[in-house]
Amino acid sequence: MAYRKTPAEIRRLEAARERLVACATEVVAEVGWAQASVSAVADAAGIAAGSVYQHFPSKAALAVEVFRLAAGREVEVLGEVLHAPGEPVERLSRAVEVFARRALENRGLAYALLAAPAEPAVGAERLEFRRRYRSLFAEAVQEGMASGRLPRQNGEITAAALSGAIGEVLVDPLGAPESSAVEELVAELTAMTLRCVGAPHN
Amino acid sequence: MAYRKTPAEIRRLEAARERLVACATEVVAEVGWAQASVSAVADAAGIAAGSVYQHFPSKAALAVEVFRLAAGREVEVLGEVLHAPGEPVERLSRAVEVFARRALENRGLAYALLAAPAEPAVGAERLEFRRRYRSLFAEAVQEGMASGRLPRQNGEITAAALSGAIGEVLVDPLGAPESSAVEELVAELTAMTLRCVGAPHN
DNA sequence: GGAAGCTATGAATGATGGTTCACTTCTTTC
DNA sequence: GAAAGAAGTGAACCATCATTCATAGCTTCC
Numbered sequence: 001m002a003y004r005k006t007p008a009e010i011r012r013l014e015a016a017r018e019r020l021v022a023c024a025t026e027v028v029a030e031v032g033w034a035q036a037s038v039s040a041v042a043d044a045a046g047i048a049a050g051s052v053y054q055h056f057p058s059k060a061a062l063a064v065e066v067f068r069l070a071a072g073r074e075v076e077v078l079g080e081v082l083h084a085p086g087e088p089v090e091r092l093s094r095a096v097e098v099f100a101r102r103a104l105e106n107r108g109l110a111y112a113l114l115a116a117p118a119e120p121a122v123g124a125e126r127l128e129f130r131r132r133y134r135s136l137f138a139e140a141v142q143e144g145m146a147s148g149r150l151p152r153q154n155g156e157i158t159a160a161a162l163s164g165a166i167g168e169v170l171v172d173p174l175g176a177p178e179s180s181a182v183e184e185l186v187a188e189l190t191a192m193t194l195r196c197v198g199a200p201h202n
Numbered sequence: 203m204a205y206r207k208t209p210a211e212i213r214r215l216e217a218a219r220e221r222l223v224a225c226a227t228e229v230v231a232e233v234g235w236a237q238a239s240v241s242a243v244a245d246a247a248g249i250a251a252g253s254v255y256q257h258f259p260s261k262a263a264l265a266v267e268v269f270r271l272a273a274g275r276e277v278e279v280l281g282e283v284l285h286a287p288g289e290p291v292e293r294l295s296r297a298v299e300v301f302a303r304r305a306l307e308n309r310g311l312a313y314a315l316l317a318a319p320a321e322p323a324v325g326a327e328r329l330e331f332r333r334r335y336r337s338l339f340a341e342a343v344q345e346g347m348a349s350g351r352l353p354r355q356n357g358e359i360t361a362a363a364l365s366g367a368i369g370e371v372l373v374d375p376l377g378a379p380e381s382s383a384v385e386e387l388v389a390e391l392t393a394m395t396l397r398c399v400g401a402p403h404n
Numbered sequence: 405g406g407a408a409g410c411t412a413t414g415a416a417t418g419a420t421g422g423t424t425c426a427c428t429t430c431t432t433t434c
Numbered sequence: 435g436a437a438a439g440a441a442g443t444g445a446a447c448c449a450t451c452a453t454t455c456a457t458a459g460c461t462t463c464c
Contacts, residue, residue, distance in 0.1 A: 002409065004461095006462070009462085050454080051414095059453085120236070154386070154390045205438055207431090
């Protein structure tokens, strides 16, 4: 025996991997999936193209990790807001607001997560995360119906509509980076959300 | 002078071109943009790969034409329904119903038009057509507001939300081809639409 | 110091798929 | 029927990247 990974070495490797993922995320946010070639990402991380394969078996695997991490953060935030105490309708409204603000804060990434053309593996992941968004929304809508504050409806469909609606509304401003109107956008989006779920017009 | 295209020949060429577009549309509807290679499309049309370039300068140009024709039909239908006489809200509801039924009727194509990953040129075209859907919806929402039947709102945003919502709701059933529940889906979708624009709960 | 075993490199490799082009086939005109 | 010119062919070409691999450089441990 003449070599064993020392803890420090292991940490170094993990850090390198994390750094790679972080840089890849930035590249994707800036230029989109299509332009984020292995060498572009490697360059951004300051390593050789071949070294990417020390950490990931394929480009697709790296892309999926990038997506999972970034999208996972959003799901988590959304979940926290939606599971906070309070009225379901109020929580929904807050969730949409938070989601929108975060997306507008980091437009490039939001676009990559929501809509940008991507390789099939990422596309599949996107479907999965949409399902999660939808479940979270659906839960809140169910609660609202259960407590009689929302009219009878198919919660799953409303939830799907809601996530589609939010995505579409955000994606367009996402393209054109002028947004002094963030506040108005957020206000309209939450208002639309409330109408969409059938909350009583204040 | 020893050769001039005879009218019949011109017609033959146009027909060949149309046939190519039609076959390409079918291929795209069946296997998606990514799998619709030039040779696959040429095979489907019964011509050689090289012959595609007699009619189009590039694959992208053909893809754009396929998209434009198919999406154009939908915009036209939507426009007709939305511009028909009657209450704006009623027209909106009818439009969503017609749109949904047509999409569910031809799922593959609808998915290709709405959501399937595509090359950048097609993506740009998709944005353009979304804008058109949105304008059509926005018009109806404006009218509804003008006649006092819909609450004050930003019609453009509502319209964007509406098209995003409809797309999202349709795309999932579009993936899984089991739909005995078309009727329920359509009913829920129109109900959601009415809530979304703020139509008075019947 | 040096052997063993790992990580890092980046040029070479390979697969994919759009595009070209020398050639064949068909149409027109005389 | 033959010349002129267009359309049609499909194998070869080429560009783009993801991936590999022989090599170099480090770390560990005795």
